[in-house]
Each structure stands twice: as C-alpha cells, then as structure tokens.
Amino acid sequence: MVRVVFLHPDLGIGGAERLVVDAAVALRSRGCSVQIWTAHYDPQHCFSETLSPDLPVVCVGDWLPTSVFGYFHALCAYLRMIYLTIYLVLFSGEEFDVVFCDQVSACIPFLRLARQRKKVLFYCHFPDQLLTQRRSALKRLYRGPIDWFEELTTGMADRILVNSQFTAKVFKQTFPKLSEIHTDVLYPSLNSSAFDDEVEGLGGLLPEGRSFIYLSINRYERKKNLPLALQALANLKDRLSVGEWERVHLVMAGGYDERVVENVEHYEELRSLVTSLGLEDHVTFLRSFSDKQKLSLLHNSTCVLYTPSNEHFGIVPIESMYLRCPVIAVNSGGPLESVAHEETGFLCEPTPERFSEAMQNFVSDPKLKQRMGQAGRERVQQRFSMQAFTEQLYSHIASLTQ
Known part of the structure; x- marks a missing residue:
C-alpha cells in the first residue's frame, strides 16, 4: 500500500x-x-x-x-x-x-x-x-x-x-x-458523485418571478474581476425590454474568509458598485455558501459568468457544465481548454458589452440553456x-x- x-x-x-x-x-x-x-x-x-x-x-x-x-x-x-x-x-x-x-x-x-x-x-x-x-x-x-x-x-x-x-x-x-x-x-x-445528490430549491433566496438567473462563483478577490459581472448586468438592462429585465437576476456567490482583508474589502466594493449601477433589486450576494446551496444554484441558474482573465484552469466551468449549466467565460487561459465556444457556452473578450451580448442570447432563445447544458454535461464526462x-x-x- x-x-x-x-x-x-x-x-x-x-x-x-x-x-x-x-x-x-x-x-x-x-x-x-x-x-x-x-x-x-x-x-x-x-x-x-x-x-x-x-x-x-x-x-x-x-x-x-x-x-x-x-x-x-x-x-x-x-x-x-x-x-x-x-x-x-x-x-x-x-x-x-x-x-x-x-x-x-x-x-x-x-x-x-x-x-x-x-x-x-x-x-x-x-x-x-x-x-x-x-x-x-x-x-x-x-x-x-x-x-x-x-x-x-x-x-x-x-x-x-x-x-x-x-x-x-x-x-x-x-x-x-x-x-x-x-x-x-x-x-x-469533477468528483461527480458529489454533484449527483438530490437538489433542493433556492428556498426564497431570490425574488419571485426571476426566470433568467445568472450566477458568478468565485472568491471575493480583485484578480477575479468580479465587477465585470455587475457591469455586464447593467449593460444587459439596456438591451432588454422592461418585461424581460424584470425576470433577470444575478447571484454573486463567493468564497469569503473574514481573516482575509481583501475578501472583506472587495465584498464592500462590490456592494457599492451595485448601488452606483442601480442594480440593488437584481443582485443577491451569497458568502461562503454550502455544498448544497452550490448545487441548487448551479441547477437553477441560466448560466454561469466566469470573469477572471488568464485563469490557469478554473474548476467552476467544469462543475457548471456537468450540471448542465452553460458558461460565459473570458477567452483566455484555462477556459479555452474547458469551455467549447458556442457549444457549451461562450468565450468572450472581458468587456461588459461582449459579456452582455452572450447573456442576451439566453433571454432571446430560452431553449439555448438546454442545448448547451447537455453538450456541457457530455464534454465533462468525456474529458474531465x-x-x-x-x-x-x-x-x-x-x-x-x-
């Protein structure tokens, strides 16, 4: 042994x-x-x-x-x-x-x-x-x-x-x-057995009537470029009708450790950015979520926004695709090897305009999540x-x- x-x-x-x-x-x-x-x-x-x-x-x-x-x-x-x-x-x-x-x-x-x-x-x-x-x-x-x-x-x-x-x-x-x-x-x-557990509902985490749920999962660190997700959401608002916008929500879920000064500071910076962009009713922050909450979020989300540039690999896109949740990621680093562009998600320049364009695709075509989600599941099973x-x-x- x-x-x-x-x-x-x-x-x-x-x-x-x-x-x-x-x-x-x-x-x-x-x-x-x-x-x-x-x-x-x-x-x-x-x-x-x-x-x-x-x-x-x-x-x-x-x-x-x-x-x-x-x-x-x-x-x-x-x-x-x-x-x-x-x-x-x-x-x-x-x-x-x-x-x-x-x-x-x-x-x-x-x-x-x-x-x-x-x-x-x-x-x-x-x-x-x-x-x-x-x-x-x-x-x-x-x-x-x-x-x-x-x-x-x-x-x-x-x-x-x-x-x-x-x-x-x-x-x-x-x-x-x-x-x-x-x-x-x-x-x-991906230890898929940990992702095959029974999925619970979001349990009142989000306001009623939000059918297009975008999810960001990353530690509250500045190098993860989390403001990009918020700026893309603000840009998406200008692209949608009032009725469509009322059905949109973003969850900012992140690893958070009170011992880490940057986690504390950046969390407050992001909250201030939400206020300045007028997005208070369309953003929910979730710190240090449980494994069950993570499963529920990935299962119920329209897609994941993965914002770091030159990320060396990134496990979040793999987890997302396994749970049939498409990924919008920056077109550099590890996601170039994990996400198949226009098949399991979108690879974009790290700008609010390009991210919001990709986000709008899911509003315009409600069946896109299902198609990309299934392709993502198969990609993970084959490669990861x-x-x-x-x-x-x-x-x-x-x-x-x-």
Missing part, C-alpha cells in the same frame, strides 16, 4: 483546495493510505469530504502569522509551510512514501530531512510569483529572493504536474532554468471525469515508488 501525504498551506474552499481533496479521494479509492497536512483548517469552512474520518486532516502551525501588519503574506506562507514540513519529517513519526505538495514549493528541500529520501510530486496550479503585482521598487526587492527560491525549490521535485496546457506554457516562460524539465498535464476533475483523473494521478504516484 502506497502511503501519500498531502501538504497544502490553507485547506479552505478554493479551487486549489478542491483539487487536493479530489486527489486524496482518488488515491484512497485506489487503495493508497492518505493524509492531508495543512497549516490552517476550519471544519466550519471546508469541503465536506474532509469531515470524514477516512480522510484525516492534520493541522500544524496555525499559530504562526499569515502576515505582518497586513504585509509579507508570501514570506509568512513560506515560513508556515516550512514549519509544517519540518514537523512532519522530524517530529510526527509518520511513515510515508510520496509527498504531494502544491502552491508553495518552499517545503520541498526540507522533505530531504527525512531519514530516507521521499519522492515528491509537485502540482503547479500557476507560478506563485505571477499571482502578485509589483507596483513599487520595494515590492520588487522583497519578491526577488522569494521568486528565486520558488524556481530553485520547484526544480527539486521528482515530478511536476500542471493543470492545463496554458499553465505548462507559462511555467516554462516563468522558470527559464527549468525549461528542460518535463511537465505533465493533469486536468482537475474522476475516473480519468484517478488513473492518471495513480500512475504518476505508482511510478514514483517503483
């Missing part, structure tokens, strides 16, 4: 966390022993699978700061992961064969502290250094050593997987010293099934232990 430990910095409810949980569930189904080690875990803010005793979660180092007076987030994340790794290797007494780590590669050299060198699989969602802006010379000076260390430590992994062809290309551009290292693409999958994900991941793990 192969023993696999997952190392992840913060086991919340984002896309990266969804992949880690799915990977752990997949390997467990193939007879592997799995554990997830993390520096932060909140049973009230997690994926339901992690509550099962069959998927043990160990939290170490949560007492360490996540920032210093709102700064040095990356440095703190590195220190938390290094502490977590040292604790696992030197003090936990756990026996393991392979370590699956993602997001923060700083832990990899410290895994060599183990008595017998363990194999390391690193899953690159996207280079960390590209996830932050460097507007000042001081920020560039601060990030310089961290960026250097990211490239150095990532190259120490025994195997590197990426989540899309787009990320594979960006990986080689970002880490020129690693350009000769082979990276395999392992698309995030849990079975395909499991077999590919297990083959990588097994080859590392041979």
Whole structure:
C-alpha cells in the first residue's frame, strides 16, 4: 500500500483546495493510505469530504502569522509551510512514501530531512510569483529572493504536474532554468458523485418571478474581476425590454474568509458598485455558501459568468457544465481548454458589452440553456471525469515508488 501525504498551506474552499481533496479521494479509492497536512483548517469552512474520518486532516502551525501588519503574506506562507514540513519529517513519526505538495514549493528541500529520501510530486496550479503585482521598487526587492527560491525549490521535485496546457506554457516562460524539465498535464476533475445528490430549491433566496438567473462563483478577490459581472448586468438592462429585465437576476456567490482583508474589502466594493449601477433589486450576494446551496444554484441558474482573465484552469466551468449549466467565460487561459465556444457556452473578450451580448442570447432563445447544458454535461464526462483523473494521478504516484 502506497502511503501519500498531502501538504497544502490553507485547506479552505478554493479551487486549489478542491483539487487536493479530489486527489486524496482518488488515491484512497485506489487503495493508497492518505493524509492531508495543512497549516490552517476550519471544519466550519471546508469541503465536506474532509469531515470524514477516512480522510484525516492534520493541522500544524496555525499559530504562526499569515502576515505582518497586513504585509509579507508570501514570506509568512513560506515560513508556515516550512514549519509544517519540518514537523512532519522530524517530529510526527509518520511513515510515508510520496509527498504531494502544491502552491508553495518552499517545503520541498526540507522533505530531504527525512531519514530516507521521499519522492515528491509537485502540482503547479500557476507560478506563485505571477499571482502578485509589483507596483513599487520595494515590492520588487522583497519578491526577488522569494521568486528565486520558488524556481530553485520547484526544480527539486521528482515530478511536476500542471493543470492545463496554458499553465505548462507559462511555467516554462516563468522558470527559464527549468525549461528542460518535463511537465505533465493533469486536468482537475469533477468528483461527480458529489454533484449527483438530490437538489433542493433556492428556498426564497431570490425574488419571485426571476426566470433568467445568472450566477458568478468565485472568491471575493480583485484578480477575479468580479465587477465585470455587475457591469455586464447593467449593460444587459439596456438591451432588454422592461418585461424581460424584470425576470433577470444575478447571484454573486463567493468564497469569503473574514481573516482575509481583501475578501472583506472587495465584498464592500462590490456592494457599492451595485448601488452606483442601480442594480440593488437584481443582485443577491451569497458568502461562503454550502455544498448544497452550490448545487441548487448551479441547477437553477441560466448560466454561469466566469470573469477572471488568464485563469490557469478554473474548476467552476467544469462543475457548471456537468450540471448542465452553460458558461460565459473570458477567452483566455484555462477556459479555452474547458469551455467549447458556442457549444457549451461562450468565450468572450472581458468587456461588459461582449459579456452582455452572450447573456442576451439566453433571454432571446430560452431553449439555448438546454442545448448547451447537455453538450456541457457530455464534454465533462468525456474529458474531465474522476475516473480519468484517478488513473492518471495513480500512475504518476505508482511510478514514483517503483
């Protein structure tokens, strides 16, 4: 039996966390022993699978700061992961064969502290250094050593997987010293069993008579370009008759953590934008929704608005298409590989005009959702099934232990 430990910095409810949980569930189904080690875990803010005793979660180092007076987030994340790794290797007494780590590669050299060198699989969602802006010379000076260390430590992994062809290309551009290292693409999958549960109604979440429901699902972060969904809705209003507009509603559902200043600030920014656009009666905000609420929203929505540009992959379009909910996404990054334009949804320039044009199609042709929804379901089953994900991941793990 192969023993696999997952190392992840913060086991919340984002896309990266969804992949880690799915990977752990997949390997467990193939007879592997799995554990997830993390520096932060909140049973009230997690994926339901992690509550099962069959998927043990160990939290170490949560007492360490996540920032210093709102700064040095990356440095703190590195220190938390290094502490977590040292604790696992030197003090936990756990026996393991392979370590699956993602997001923060700083832990990899410290895994060599183990008595017998363990194999390391690193899953690159996207280079960390590209996830932050460097507007000042001081920020560039601060990030310089961290960026250097990211490239150095990532190259120490025994195997590197990426989540899309787009990320594979960006990986080689970002880490020129690693350009000769082979990276395999392992698309995030959908654990369809979690999406086949009985679907509940929206339970009075929306006003009566709203038959065209647009849904945005993303963390309340500025890089997700959530204002685009609101601006597109305002533009759509000008395209519709009064009667059509009265049947339209947008749900802004997002991952929200009160510990994260940006989540709190951006949520208020979005609410202010709704007021300035005069959309108060046509927008509902939903923070940190449950799995059942998510299923209900996807099942009852006309389509999903996926607004990030250059998203490395994005699991939301996959979840949406599986539940026969078409997707309107930006025509860059991962959605180019997941969404089939004019077949399972629309790929658009990130402007309110182009998004609202796509949104209007569903009002003009009420049967469009059904046609695109069925095509989306079939696309996910063919390309992003849990079975395909499991077999590919297990083959990588097994080859590392041979």
